[in-house]
């Protein structure tokens with residue numbers, strides 16, 4: 001399966017990804033995680049992307065398309081993949097379609113994680129992440145066993161720099177202006193997920209959508 005997850009910041013893409021990946025034997029490529037790793041490693045690409053990310057704006061199409069091209073070649077992606085946070089502009093979607101069609105492939109399904117803007121403030125401001133694995137927690141909705149500590153590794157959890165109410169506004173406007181049109185681009189392949197439900201109910205909807 002070749003899948004795309006689209007949804008506003010905090011809609012649960014990263015939360016549902018491990019289940020989707022494990023139950024369908026796919027690789028998980030999240031451009032946000034790849035970019036944050038590049039920022040942390042202070043690579044030239046990371047240094048270039050940082051400003052836009054801190055401001056809640058989109059990084060250039062060129063940078064993220066390059067990242068996907070490089071990572072989608074990996075052997076673990078051969079059987080299929082789940083793209084989380086990419087494509088986020090119509091140009092990125094067109095580039096992805098070209099990349100795949102040159103290999104006789106295409107996107108099978110696009111899951112549209114729909115949540116109203118006002119529900120996302122609490123999700124974003126309460127999030128804690130384990131940067132090395134990409135695992136997310138929430139202080140109210142999905143707390144770790146020990147506050148501030150990753151369940152699996154015992155390592156400390158951190159806040160993302162862009163997870164504040166102010167930057168969220170910019171991220172939401174980027175989503176509505178630049179990413180929402182991608183849903184139309186994939187029209188017939190889109191399945192709508194009511195992502196404002198509790199995590200387990202969202203997981204059930206996703207499983208149904210992938211049957």
Ligand code: AP5
Pocket residue numbers: 007008009010011012013014015016031032033035052053054056057058059060061064084085086087088089092123124126127128136137138139141142162171195196197198199200202
């Ligand atoms: P990115 O990392 O992709 O951030 P985002 O799109 O803003 O999405 P989030 O990671 O915030 O949301 P999510 O849906 O994964 O939420 P999660 O599951 O963690 O991108 C960051 C930046 O990188 C962008 O702003 C941009 O600058 C750049 N970038 C990345 N990709 C790009 C691209 N393709 N083009 C250009 N620039 C790009 O859940 C959030 C919280 O809610 C968690 O605490 C979780 O525990 C909780 N939660 C999850 N589900 C539920 C539920 N059902 N009920 C209650 N709580 C829940």
Ligand code: ZN
Pocket residue numbers: 013014015030032085
């Ligand atoms: Zn995410």
